[in-house]
Amino acid sequence: MGLEAILCSSNAHSRQDQNLGVLSEGRGQNEEALLATINGILFEPNHVPCKILMGAMIQRVGPKFFCAARSALSDALRIEPTNRMAWHCLGLLNKQDGRISEAADCFQAASMLEESDPIETFSSIL
DSSP states (O other): OOHHHHHHHHHHHHHHHHHHHHHHHHTTOHHHHHHHHHHHHHHOTTOHHHHHHHHHHHHHHOGGGHHHHHHHHHHHHHHOTTOHHHHHHHHHHHHHTTOHHHHHHHHHHHHHHHHHOOSSOHHHHO
């Protein structure tokens, strides 16, 4: 199996784990959702959707874990600085943490990125 096939398989596994995390969270199975998301990150450490989901789930646990949530969201933005969902989630976290000015900056970034989003993703055109 070539490197390209391994990377493709790893990315597909991370997407599958992220989807499982979203479904589990929707059912109220928070522990399973977090485990699926962590599993996705273990397979693909730079999988931004898993990092965003993990940050959002950790944030909901409570203020004691805001630092870990901020770390996951900041890492997602380091990898993909134009991800509007990461900016939005970081804004929600900052707002909940009382960092109103930082929250406003994050929401503004998310809003500007949303305006520039294409109606259809470029990858779907190919």
